[in-house]
Amino acid sequence: MEIIPGITINHYLIVSAILFSIGALGVMMRRNAIIMFMCIELMLNAVNLLLVAFSKQWADTSAQVLVFFIMAVAAAEVAVGLAILMMIYRNARTTDTEVLNKLKW
Amino acid sequence: MSPSTYVFWFLTFVAVLSALNVVFTKNAVYSVLSLIVTFFAIAGHYFLMNAQFLGIVHIMVYAGAIMVLFLYVIMMLNLNETFETNKDTFFHIAAVIAAGLLLVTMVAAFAKTDIQMQSMVDNSEIGYLEELGKVLFNEYLLPFEIASVLLLAAMVGAVYLSKKEIQV
Numbered sequence: 001m002e003i004i005p006g007i008t009i010n011h012y013l014i015v016s017a018i019l020f021s022i023g024a025l026g027v028m029m030r031r032n033a034i035i036m037f038m039c040i041e042l043m044l045n046a047v048n049l050l051l052v053a054f055s056k057q058w059a060d061t062s063a064q065v066l067v068f069f070i071m072a073v074a075a076a077e078v079a080v081g082l083a084i085l086m087m088i089y090r091n092a093r094t095t096d097t098e099v100l101n102k103l104k105w
Numbered sequence: 106m107s108p109s110t111y112v113f114w115f116l117t118f119v120a121v122l123s124a125l126n127v128v129f130t131k132n133a134v135y136s137v138l139s140l141i142v143t144f145f146a147i148a149g150h151y152f153l154m155n156a157q158f159l160g161i162v163h164i165m166v167y168a169g170a171i172m173v174l175f176l177y178v179i180m181m182l183n184l185n186e187t188f189e190t191n192k193d194t195f196f197h198i199a200a201v202i203a204a205g206l207l208l209v210t211m212v213a214a215f216a217k218t219d220i221q222m223q224s225m226v227d228n229s230e231i232g233y234l235e236e237l238g239k240v241l242f243n244e245y246l247l248p249f250e251i252a253s254v255l256l257l258a259a260m261v262g263a264v265y266l267s268k269k270e271i272q273v
């Protein structure tokens with residue numbers, strides 16, 4: 001079955017997998033904590049996109065409500081996370097995770 | 106190919122290219138701007154799937170609030186130029202290979218999975234505000250209220266963390 005004319009759920013599965021992988025790549029590759037944070041947002045959005053596609057596939061509104069809650073949690077996460085980053089920057093003068101290695105043995 | 110198919114591929118290419126730009130650009134401000142482009146493309150996908158409410162909320166929350174917060178923090182920390190330590194290319198290649206393996210694993214799992222293609226009932230109404238509101242305020246009323254408590258707690262936490270006196 002097609003979600004929109006010519007596009008099936010498989011297309012959205014692939015697109016979401018690509019976006020999620022790019023986000024994971026960013027978390028692994030970059031060392032700036034803010035960029036890593038943005039890549040986490042990208043991964044969250046890949047999942048949201050797939051949830052909306054599946055809600056269309058199954059004609060179920062609950063998935064879109066779940067996306068709504070994910071957005072609320074992401075907003076809360078960003079507020080607290082950026083506050084933590086600000087505090088780290090104020091104490092360590094950097095957001096580079098290569099320098100912030102005091103908990104690494 | 107119908108027009109919506111072209112729109113789908115256009116939005117997909119925009120989203121993937123700007124997402125790659127987020128990861129590979131050196132300047133943090135350009136990363137944020139690329140991520141905003143990605144979010145607009147994803148909002149376009151929502152509109153394409155007839156989920157107008159989520160599309161609008163996505164633009165407001167992500168492009169309007171979250172990314173402005175990121176830009177604000179980058180401005181306050183003065184991270185315009187790159188602050189990252191130089192790493193060897195081996196590390197970059199290892200990260201790219203790991204992410205590529207993740208993608209291959211996910212795609213292979215999707216290919217193996219038999220997603221039941223059930224015959225859809227008429228779903229053109231699914232993304233409308235009216236339908237969403239009915240479900241949200243009947244079935245999901247308690248989670249909705251708890252989400253507001255979560256946002257309040259996050260706000261209090263952010264304000265407390267931003268106070269000057271705290272020392273790590």
